[in-house]
Amino acid sequence: MTAPDILSVQDLHLGYGRTVVLHGVSFDVPARGLVAIVGPNGAGKSSTLGAIAGGVRITSGAITFEGRRISGLSPEAIASVGISFVPEGRHVFGSLSVEENLRIGTFMRKDRSTVENDFERVLGYFPRLRERLHQAGGKLSGGEQQMLVIARALMTRPRLMLIDEPSLGLAPRIVEEVYHILQRLRDDDGLSILVNEQSSRRVMQFSDEIIVLREGAVQLRGRPKDLLQGHALHDAYFGSGTFYRDSDRTKT
Amino acid sequence: MTHFIQTIIDALSLGSLYALAALGIGLLFGIMRLINFAHGEFVAISAYALIVPSADVVSTLFIGAWAWPFVIIAILSIGMIVALAANFLVFRRMRTANPQNLMVVSFALGFVIQNLILMVQGARPKVVGLWSSLTQIIEVGGLRVPLLQLVTIGVTIGLLIAVRIFMHSTSFGIRMRAAAEDFRMARYLGVKADLVVGLAFAISGMLAGVVALLFVVQTGVLAPTMGVNLVIFAFIATVIGGMGSLSGAVLGGLLVGVASSLLQAYLPDGIRPFRDAFVFLFVILLLLARPSGIVRLKQYEERV
Numbered sequence: 001m002t003a004p005d006i007l008s009v010q011d012l013h014l015g016y017g018r019t020v021v022l023h024g025v026s027f028d029v030p031a032r033g034l035v036a037i038v039g040p041n042g043a044g045k046s047s048t049l050g051a052i053a054g055g056v057r058i059t060s061g062a063i064t065f066e067g068r069r070i071s072g073l074s075p076e077a078i079a080s081v082g083i084s085f086v087p088e089g090r091h092v093f094g095s096l097s098v099e100e101n102l103r104i105g106t107f108m109r110k111d112r113s114t115v116e117n118d119f120e121r122v123l124g125y126f127p128r129l130r131e132r133l134h135q136a137g138g139k140l141s142g143g144e145q146q147m148l149v150i151a152r153a154l155m156t157r158p159r160l161m162l163i164d165e166p167s168l169g170l171a172p173r174i175v176e177e178v179y180h181i182l183q184r185l186r187d188d189d190g191l192s193i194l195v196n197e198q199s200s201r202r203v204m205q206f207s208d209e210i211i212v213l214r215e216g217a218v219q220l221r222g223r224p225k226d227l228l229q230g231h232a233l234h235d236a237y238f239g240s241g242t243f244y245r246d247s248d249r250t251k252t
Numbered sequence: 253m254t255h256f257i258q259t260i261i262d263a264l265s266l267g268s269l270y271a272l273a274a275l276g277i278g279l280l281f282g283i284m285r286l287i288n289f290a291h292g293e294f295v296a297i298s299a300y301a302l303i304v305p306s307a308d309v310v311s312t313l314f315i316g317a318w319a320w321p322f323v324i325i326a327i328l329s330i331g332m333i334v335a336l337a338a339n340f341l342v343f344r345r346m347r348t349a350n351p352q353n354l355m356v357v358s359f360a361l362g363f364v365i366q367n368l369i370l371m372v373q374g375a376r377p378k379v380v381g382l383w384s385s386l387t388q389i390i391e392v393g394g395l396r397v398p399l400l401q402l403v404t405i406g407v408t409i410g411l412l413i414a415v416r417i418f419m420h421s422t423s424f425g426i427r428m429r430a431a432a433e434d435f436r437m438a439r440y441l442g443v444k445a446d447l448v449v450g451l452a453f454a455i456s457g458m459l460a461g462v463v464a465l466l467f468v469v470q471t472g473v474l475a476p477t478m479g480v481n482l483v484i485f486a487f488i489a490t491v492i493g494g495m496g497s498l499s500g501a502v503l504g505g506l507l508v509g510v511a512s513s514l515l516q517a518y519l520p521d522g523i524r525p526f527r528d529a530f531v532f533l534f535v536i537l538l539l540l541a542r543p544s545g546i547v548r549l550k551q552y553e554e555r556v
Contacts, residue, residue: 053440055436055439055440074439074445075436075439075440076439076440076442076443076444076445079439079440079441079442080442084441085440087436087440091434091436091437093429093430093433093434093438094433095429095433096426096429096430096433100426100429100430101430103423103426104426104427104430104438104441104442104443105441105442107423107426107427107442107443108442108443108444109442152441153441156441156442
């Protein structure tokens with residue numbers, strides 16, 4: 001790993017009641033990296049992102065952001081150190097206008113003078129939102145809502161963004177648009193990004209690194225171009241010894 | 253015709269009081285899913301602050317004897333402090349509790365406050381003469397209207413506009429609306445939970461102070477249980493308005509107040525004592541027609 005790590009997750013354990021969800025998950029996110037956690041339903045992907053964002057209580061382990069331990073902080077404290085979380089299901093504030101949705105994340109910022117700048121810059125990435133600034137957030141289409149929640153997360157001026165299932169329920173064309181914007185954010189703004197995806201080969205190709213999570217543990221890590229060859233990814237994803245070992249059956 | 257208009261003003265004035273109380277309850281429900289039955293006791297404490305604490309039946313004005321701007325400031329501040337104290341001592345510690353438990357705790361808190369008032373001030377109702385000049389009848393275009401009713405309606409309209417401006421045009425209000433809709437998501441965007449909850453309690457408490465003043469001037473009586481009926485009607489108002497919607501709570505309050513005043517005025521003498529039964533019958537019919545209240549909010553439907 002050449003780039004320094006912006007986020008480091010060490011030996012993370014968590015569970016709900018008696019159900020253990022993660023047992024000993026460790027990984028790093030390099031600065032200016034776009035890392036994808038993939039894995040089947042129930043693998044613990046959402047819990048992992050939720051734990052980093054402070055919304056899910058961990059049992060043990062450590063989460064470090066820019067060298068500072070953040071595990072145990074409240075969600076709002078974690079947001080204010082520079083991590084923005086886009087949970088699954090979008091969570092647009094439906095009765096608030098698009099502009100109010102975008103502004104929510106700026107109220108905690110101390111650099112008030114740069115807020116207007118960022119507002120314009122973010123709308124530059126998502127021009128369609130500009131036309132709808134005064135519409136209620138709940139009135140937007142699914143794709144527009146996905147754009148809005150990413151734009152809203154950007155307005156907190158994060159250095160690390162966590163996105164849970166950005167492509168869920170979106171048309172392939174919009175998924176590509178979302179990922180192209182994420183790549184631009186990484187390249188132009190130096191944003192580090194950690195996304196969760198259920199397996200989608202097309203989505204994986206956008207990321208710099210893939211982490212395969214299954215049954216609450218990291219099964220495999222690597223670069224997409226290495227992983228997408230051969231059976232390693234498939235085995236890690238489904239567990240080895242599955243009888244339909246046909247790469248065509250991997251969900252795309 | 254003049255009788256009808258007078259009845260309407262009467263109805264709007266009672267509806268205003270319920271609307272303000274319902275708004276206080278609705279705000280807290282929106283932010284933290286707390287149905288605060290102690291709201292009536294917030295009103296009662298604020299009202300009792302007008303007089304010198306004593307177990308005597310005869311009351312001596314204390315804060316109530318001050319010049320009226322200071323009375324308003326003091327009583328609103330006391331309402332706010334009581335609400336913030338309730339948050340600090342009780343509700344803040346159970347933010348993750350489910351709504352049922354929160355409601356039961358608010359009931360308990362209400363009883364505790366009622367009994368505290370009972371211990372300090374005695375159980376018997378006390379007569380308080382506050383701002384008696386407001387009770388005079390004025391003539392407006394042939395109508396004879398109690399000045400107090402016009403003041404009540406005016407104050408309510410003013411406060412509703414102020415709350416609306418606050419909720420829509422200030423960063424605090426926008427944060428509160430976001431938190432009311434999706435508390436967790438708001439926190440992920442850096443909205444401080446303590447801040448929005450504290451604000452909701454503060455505004456709710458101030459509204460309780462306003463209700464206390466209007467109520468005392470109107471009835472002229474203090475009693476430890478004075479807030480109980482008020483809070484029940486206000487709670488019903490928030491339900492028929494649509495839980496979680498502030499405009500719904502206000503609308504519901506107006507509706508309940510108007511309904512009971514009109515029934516009071518137009519029911520035949522023989523059944524007038526049973527007015528409340530008719531009010532609740534109206535509530536049942538309304539809820540049968542619109543089970544989720546007048547203003548439906550998507551986020552509550554999804555939870556079912």
